[in-house]
Amino acid sequence: MDKVKVVIAGPRGRMGREAVQLVKRTDNYELAAVIDHKNGGGHLGDFDGFSEFGQIPVYSDIAVCFQEIEPNVLIDLTTPEVGMHHTKTALEHGVRPVVGTTGFTKENLQELEALCHDKGLGCIIAPNFALGAVLMMKFSQMAGRYFNDVEIIELHHDQKLDSPSGTAVKTAEMIADVREQKQQGHPNEKETISGARGANFDGMHIHSVRLPGLIAHQQVMFGSEGQTLTIRHDSYNRASFMSGVKLAVDTVVKIDTLVYGLENIME
Numbered sequence: 717m718d719k720v721k722v723v724i725a726g727p728r729g730r731m732g733r734e735a736v737q738l739v740k741r742t743d744n745y746e747l748a749a750v751i752d753h754k755n756g757g758g759h760l761g762d763f764d765g766f767s768e769f770g771q772i773p774v775y776s777d778i779a780v781c782f783q784e785i786e787p788n789v790l791i792d793l794t795t796p797e798v799g800m801h802h803t804k805t806a807l808e809h810g811v812r813p814v815v816g817t818t819g820f821t822k823e824n825l826q827e828l829e830a831l832c833h834d835k836g837l838g839c840i841i842a843p844n845f846a847l848g849a850v851l852m853m854k855f856s857q858m859a860g861r862y863f864n865d866v867e868i869i870e871l872h873h874d875q876k877l878d879s880p881s882g883t884a885v886k887t888a889e890m891i892a893d894v895r896e897q898k899q900q901g902h903p904n905e906k907e908t909i910s911g912a913r914g915a916n917f918d919g920m921h922i923h924s925v926r927l928p929g930l931i932a933h934q935q936v937m938f939g940s941e942g943q944t945l946t947i948r949h950d951s952y953n954r955a956s957f958m959s960g961v962k963l964a965v966d967t968v969v970k971i972d973t974l975v976y977g978l979e980n981i982m983e
């Protein structure tokens with residue numbers, strides 16, 4: 717393949733804008749089109765801050781986009797509901813998805829895994845593209861073998877739609893794979909204000925903080941007799957996610973199954 721022909725869904729968003737720049741500066745990628753539900757029929761160059769992108773077409777209908785453009789890869793950075801529809805439509809049209817959009821359910825993942833299998837196509841769903849965040853999840857999983865008591869605190873900007881974050885859910889899943897199951901806290905503990913103990917995942921607790929000024933942060937705290945261990949990652953800008961997006965695009969064109977989490981493709 718000469719150049720990887722890429723379509724980006726959500727180009728005007730916080731992540732989409734960064735991804736557009738990533739594709740532009742990567743020699744063997746070509747930004748073939750973008751998907752934007754509000755501006756179909758126009759050109760990317762018409763959007764505020766995108767004049768350098770001139771005549772790159774904007775589609776509202778993703779199926780029409782795939783039929784006319786025939787891209788290799790879709791990068792989806794939209795919303796949970798839309799992201800699932802985009803990912804399925806991509807696979808149905810022979811396009812390999814790289815999905816940063818969070819909020820996919822277990823059932824969504826199972827459905828997509830089956831579709832990848834049927835079509836013989838790769839798809840990468842990455843709850844977090846920041847390589848440091850992936851390491852934070854892996855280190856947390858290592859710690860989960862030795863500490864049964866864990867509280868996950870994820871902290872994000874206040875425009876985030878889903879909670880807990882995709883990263884927190886994936887972290888909890890990875891820890892649950894190795895942790896001896898335990899219902900944490902006092903057996904008789906009572907919340908005097910509902911939600912005080914956060915979400916309960918397999919007996920672990922997840923707390924979601926939303927504040928202006930934050931970008932994307934997570935702290936995983938482990939405790940046992942006389943000690944605590946805290947593992948923390950901070951993304952201070954959205955450029956922090958782009959090396960992971962590039963790794964996913966470079967990998968997805970070579971695989972024919974669904975991969976959930978960058979830890980599965982990081983060497």
Ligand SMILES: NC(=O)C1=CN([C@@H]2O[C@H](COP(=O)(O)OP(=O)(O)OC[C@H]3O[C@@H](n4cnc5c(N)ncnc54)[C@H](O)[C@@H]3O)[C@@H](O)[C@H]2O)C=CC1
Nearest residue numbers: 726728729730731752753793794816817818842843844845
């Ligand atoms: N995997 C990762 O490393 C990261 C994932 N995310 C996730 O990526 C997603 C996007 O995040 P942000 O860029 O912060 O959100 P955002 O709200 O800035 O951008 C979302 C974009 O989706 C677009 N959109 C909504 N409906 C659409 C549709 N029907 N068709 C096409 N575009 C549509 C909106 O116009 C908007 O531009 C979220 O799910 C977020 O959780 C965010 C940061 C990192």
Ligand SMILES: O=C(O)C1=N[C@H](C(=O)O)C[C@H](O)C1
Nearest residue numbers: 818843844876881882883932
């Ligand atoms: O919405 C965000 O901003 C982020 N979403 C992802 C998540 O839900 O984990 C990744 C990162 O935390 C930023």
